[in-house]
Amino acid sequence: MMRIKVHLDKRLSESHEICIGYDFQDRIGLLIVKDHPANRYVIVTDSNVSGLYGKNFLEKLRDLGLPVELLEFSAGEGSKTMDTALALTSRLLELGVDRHSLLLALGGGVVGDLTGFVASIYMRSVPFIQLPTTLMAQVDSSIGGKTAVNLPQGKNLLGTFYQPKRIFIDLKFLETLSDDEYLNGVAEIVKYGLIDEPGFFELLEKEVPAIRARNRELLEKVIERSCRIKKGVVEIDEQESGFRRILNFGHTLGHAIEAASNFTLAHGKAVAMGMIAAAGISVESGFLTPAERDRIEKLIGNLGLPVRLPEGISQSAVLERIALDKKKEGSDLPFVLLKKIGIPFISKGVDKSLLEKILGEMKS
Numbered sequence: 120m121m122r123i124k125v126h127l128d129k130r131l132s133e134s135h136e137i138c139i140g141y142d143f144q145d146r147i148g149l150l151i152v153k154d155h156p157a158n159r160y161v162i163v164t165d166s167n168v169s170g171l172y173g174k175n176f177l178e179k180l181r182d183l184g185l186p187v188e189l190l191e192f193s194a195g196e197g198s199k200t201m202d203t204a205l206a207l208t209s210r211l212l213e214l215g216v217d218r219h220s221l222l223l224a225l226g227g228g229v230v231g232d233l234t235g236f237v238a239s240i241y242m243r244s245v246p247f248i249q250l251p252t253t254l255m256a257q258v259d260s261s262i263g264g265k266t267a268v269n270l271p272q273g274k275n276l277l278g279t280f281y282q283p284k285r286i287f288i289d290l291k292f293l294e295t296l297s298d299d300e301y302l303n304g305v306a307e308i309v310k311y312g313l314i315d316e317p318g319f320f321e322l323l324e325k326e327v328p329a330i331r332a333r334n335r336e337l338l339e340k341v342i343e344r345s346c347r348i349k350k351g352v353v354e355i356d357e358q359e360s361g362f363r364r365i366l367n368f369g370h371t372l373g374h375a376i377e378a379a380s381n382f383t384l385a386h387g388k389a390v391a392m393g394m395i396a397a398a399g400i401s402v403e404s405g406f407l408t409p410a411e412r413d414r415i416e417k418l419i420g421n422l423g424l425p426v427r428l429p430e431g432i433s434q435s436a437v438l439e440r441i442a443l444d445k446k447k448e449g450s451d452l453p454f455v456l457l458k459k460i461g462i463p464f465i466s467k468g469v470d471k472s473l474l475e476k477i478l479g480e481m482k483s
């Protein structure tokens with residue numbers, strides 16, 4: 120088991136540890152007994168993960184003598200709502216959960232964001248642990264303490280910053296991921312190569328076949344480096360005053376593309392195109408070289424992610440979504456661009472005509 124410490128400013132949050140391993144749920148149970156005593160434990164999961172891993176994990180914790188219950192809600196982004204949060208809190212009250220209890224978020228991004236949100240507000244906060252089961256959650260959403268639910272007006276509009284007590288990353292969970300789910304995580308991993316470490320980007324270029332084959336040893340290395348990069352950013356700017364925004368590289372356009380597809384396009388695929396567009400804008404703005412942009416597009420394509428806007432996603436729909444985002448921000452929409460591979464910066468805004476040009480070049 121590999122351990123990574125997340126050092127946080129203690130006026131805001133407690134420092135904690137990310138533990139990474141393969142098929143180590145028994146050990147996770149022991150660490151929970153030893154390091155996280157509580158009067159009651161509640162595993163919160165969704166209807167997919169419950170059958171795959173939830174019931175088994177529940178038994179493992181019960182075998183250790185822990186008082187554990189499992190709560191599940193329907194899988195999918197549609198459940199990331201205040202209604203589900205309220206339904207969960209009613210169940211927690213029925214179970215007698217109080218501030219000496221501990222929640223265990225077992226699942227992907229929806230489970231982690233929603234459970235973290237409930238943990239942050241239930242009885243003015245109860246401790247929780249993240250047990251991410253998707254690649255995206257393992258390298259991104261479980262780290263950094265962002266919690267949220269969606270509103271009809273948009274995603275993640277209600278939320279808190281609330282750190283977990285620990286994050287356990289078990290690579291065994293990845294074995295049942297669909298290709299789209301796997302690619303959602305791969306897109307975030309490429310992002311880390313672009314915003315932090317050129318050496319990491321080169322490793323990804325070299326290891327494309329192993330990444331596509333989901334080679335376990337390589338994945339362990341790649342997940343560890345991704346977690347180190349993410350936690351490094353969060354340590355500098357936990358509550359996103361500025362610097363943490365670099366983690367949104369590719370996401371401004373990515374979210375617009377995802378929304379323009381009516382959410383039929385997987386998040387990772389949309390982010391992949393968003394990263395290519397951001398690289399294109401960086402070239403046009405006189406920063407990145409065309410050769411670097413081509414390397415980015417090549418890596419993304421070789422990993423099995425799309426490099427062109429699919430038919431049916433119109434440029435005008437993407438631009439409309441960007442305009443909506445701009446309205447939300449109240450001014451120019453900040454864009455994360457690249458000076459070089461590994462050197463991001465936050466640009467104040469990008470001209471509509473430049474966006475049109477880049478999106479036009481990305482049509483299939």
Ligand code: GLY
Pocket residue numbers: 259260262263265363366367
């Ligand atoms: N996924 C972006 C962030 O955690 O800040």
